[in-house]
Amino acid sequence: QAGLTQPPSVSKDLGQTATLTCTGNSNNVGDQGAVWLQQLQGHPPKLLSSRNDERPSGMSERFSASRSGNTASLTITGLQPEDEADYYCSAWDSSLGNQVFGGGTKLTVL
Amino acid sequence: QVQLQESGPGLVKPSETLSLTCTVSGGYISSSAYYWGWIRQPPGKGLEWIGSVYYTGTLFYNPSLKSRVIISVDMSKNQFSLKLNSVTAADTAVYYCTRVWDYWGQGTLVTVSS
Numbered sequence: 001q002a003g004l005t006q007p008p009s010v011s012k013d014l015g016q017t018a019t020l021t022c023t024g025n026s027n028n029v030g031d032q033g034a035v036w037l038q039q040l041q042g043h044p045p046k047l048l049s050s051r052n053d054e055r056p057s058g059m060s061e062r063f064s065a066s067r068s069g070n071t072a073s074l075t076i077t078g079l080q081p082e083d084e085a086d087y088y089c090s091a092w093d094s095s096l097g098n099q100v101f102g103g104g105t106k107l108t109v110l
Numbered sequence: 111q112v113q114l115q116e117s118g119p120g121l122v123k124p125s126e127t128l129s130l131t132c133t134v135s136g137g138y139i140s141s142s143a144y145y146w147g148w149i150r151q152p153p154g155k156g157l158e159w160i161g162s163v164y165y166t167g168t169l170f171y172n173p174s175l176k177s178r179v180i181i182s183v184d185m186s187k188n189q190f191s192l193k194l195n196s197v198t199a200a201d202t203a204v205y206y207c208t209r210v211w212d213y214w215g216q217g218t219l220v221t222v223s224s
Contacts, residue, residue, distance in 0.1 A: 044217050045206070047211045098159070104156045
């Protein structure tokens with residue numbers, strides 16, 4: 001059972017911009033921020049953004065994260081076929097004492 | 111470059127204990143302020159946090175699994191381990207170890223079946 005809410009699927013055309021959302025509450029996203037992970041089919045997750053919205057070294061500038069209140073967002077510009085993946089957000093929930101995940105968003109690049 | 115590798119049985123019988131080890135290379139568990147964790151993913155489903163250990167040895171567990179989980183660290187071998195007891199089919203999943211969250215193992219599928 002997911003603690004954070006993500007849309008199950010998003011479809012965008014090649015070259016367009018996709019914005020994925022992750023909604024929590026004041027005990028998790030609103031308090032601690034969220035990390036974003038990309039998971040290609042059959043692969044382990046890969047960190048896209050840390051909870052302070054910073055990209056890991058070497059990560060493409062096409063990926064950017066932000067937060068407004070209890071909602072975190074991941075924006076992917078200039079969509080490429082290789083961006084087709086599942087995207088997960090996760091945050092520490094200080095009330096539950098639990099690292100909660102969103103259910104994941106499947107991004108399709110048309 | 112930090113690398114993590116999970117190891118352990120791929121098949122566990124119901125009611126028995128699942129045991130996995132994560133071997134870390136290219137860095138030391140004890141040497142810097144990182145969390146080291148276990149995450150699992152049932153086939154076709156999303157990610158679930160099992161628990162983490164801080165480099166100081168402080169442990170954090172998913173409350174829903176806490177009664178069945180033990181995470182331990184062997185600094186001398188640069189490994190950390192997961193034990194999950196009283197397993198059922200619902201524990202069938204790919205289990206990942208991670209240096210939360212920047213480095214990941216490839217994952218290992220553990221199937222619970224008689």
